[in-house]
Amino acid sequence: MSGAGPMVVIGDALLDVDVEGDADRLCPDAPVPVVAGGREFRRPGGAGLAAVLAAGDGAEVVLVTAVGDDPAGRSLCGMLSGRVEVVRLPLRGSTVTKTRVRARGQTLLRIDTGDGRPGGVPDAATARRAARLLRNASAVLVSDYGRGVADVLGPFLRDLPVPLVWDPHPRGPAPVPGCALVTPSESEARLLSARPYASPGQTARHLARLLHARAVAVTLGERGAVVAGPGGRFARIPAPACPAGSDACGAGDRFAGAAALALGSGATAEDAVTAGVLEAARFVAAGGAASVRDPAPAVPAVPGDRPRTALEVAGLVRATGGRLIATGGCFDLLHAGHVSLLRRARALGDALIVCVNSDASVRRLKGPGRPVVGEQDRVEVLRALECVDAVAVFTEDTPEALIERLRPDVWVKGGDYDALDLPEAESVRRGGGETVILPQVSGRSTTNLIAAARAAS
Known part of the structure; x- marks a missing residue:
């Protein structure tokens, strides 16, 4: 039975840094791109x-991790503060x-620095606090990145009364027996299984027996996941389609966390994996x-209203x-x-500008009965949303001229568009930005709302 307390995450916290710029030429003394700005x-x-x-x-989340008292560690603690509670173990090294x-949404190079590892077993006070948290948690997630936190805290994780999800790492310890769910990637599953690789389903079933886990989910990237228990059938969980070239960094963390939250709420392993794949x-x-x-500082207000x-x-x-x-629409x-x-x-960024079709523009696109709501009211409603930093109205059929003035880093559209087919894509590219297509929420549209209102009248 899961507890009513917070979700507890145990593992190695790192500092991630993205350096983003433009790469329009090669270095003269080597065939590598020059990243500018x-x-x-x-x-x-x-x-x-x-x-x-x-x-x-x-x-509510509590993170148990080892953090160093160095500039990177202080920066990391500052970003975690206010989001999660941190139970801090000492770190030896940096x-x-x-x-x-x-550049343009693509990773060209990754540089890893730092040698930090936990500084031994927790002191008595920290050990008591960790044990109390684990007993009262709704679920526990071990997010192992092979830097030693899972090794140090492994003895505290046996025979927990709450669901335990273990996201393993090739350099980390084997998951403790009794995990509700173990979530290796396909390459990690190959290493853990210690036998010739057959298929994701058979490997998941074999690992569930080998690790004495109630279920194992082998994650397959854009192909979803396969989940199995020690015996019986395995289930394939397909993933929704994502835009080509999407950055998959962090998807495993999102999957494991969502699955742990679902198990803590009483879901079955298969349902938890389905939730993890979707999220x-x-x-x-x-x-x-x-x-x-x-988080960037909020855009400062101007005097008056x-x-x-x-x-x-x-x-x-x-x-x-x-x-x-920036994004646009009616x-x-x-x-x-x-x-x-x-x-x-x-x-996706630090400020959002919404570009809105004028009333005349909507009529040309949608017909004489539209818009239902006038442009001034549409602008006021959008400005009231916390996620919107500014709204601009354009009178043309497309927002190309407005985009050229704003020069957004990212232009967002919702739906099944091909980014190359959008009339404004070239304007975005000329300004040094990229176009991102986000999937729409199924069944939600203004056309459906209008049809429902007419049917009810």
Whole structure:
């Protein structure tokens, strides 16, 4: 029976850094790209990312990890503060930092620094606190990144009265017996199985017996996952389609955290894996780990009640080295699908500008009966959303001219578009930005709302 307490995440917290710039030429003395105008973004990595993502679902989360008292460790603690509670173990050596150099959404190089490992067993007070947390948790997730926290705390994890999910690492210890769910990737499953690889399903079943786990889910990236117990059938859980070229960094952390939260709520292993696959796919579609960043300062208000214009917000974001996101549409009869798209778009950067078709533009696109809601009211409703930093109205059929003035880093559209077919894609590219297509919420549309209202009248 799971407890009513927080979800506890145990593992190695790292500092992740993205350096993003433009790469339009090769270095003259080597066939490598030159990345210019790099901007640095930081976020928690490893078990820290798993904890932050679980907390983003509204869960109370406690992270038990080892953190160094060095600049990287202090930066990491600052980003975790206010998001999750941290039970801090001492670290010997420097905080592990993973730096990705990226251009136009693609990772060109990763540099790993730091040699930190936990400084031995916890002191008596920390050990008592950890034991109490584990007994009263709703679920426990071991997010092992092979840096030693799982080795140190392994003895505390046997015979827990709550669901235990173990996300293993090739350099870490074997999961303790009795796990509710073990979540290796396909390559990790090959190493754990210690026998010729057959198939994901057979390997999951074999590992469940070998590790004395109630279930094992072998994760397969864009192919979803396969889950099995020690005997009987295995289940294939397909993944929703994600945009080509999506950044999958952090998807495993999102999967394991979502599965642990589901098990803590009483779900079966198969249902928990289904939830994990779905949330991991949504996470990747929304930008992956690159969308989880050290929160930028809010765009400052102007004197009086006047909201900042879109051009003012764009200038402020560029001046502070932030990442500007923009999206566009009619937004007639704002509904849950619109709100979901806007929230996911805002998570990709530091400010979101919404470009709205004028009334005349909507009539040309949708017909004489539209819009249902006038442009001034549509603008006011959008401005009231916390995820929206500014709204701009355009009178043309497409927002190309407005995009060229704003120069967003990312232009977001919702639906089944091909980014190359969008008329505004070239304007985005000329401004140095990229186009991202986010999946829409099924069954939510203004057309459906209007049809339902007419049917009810």
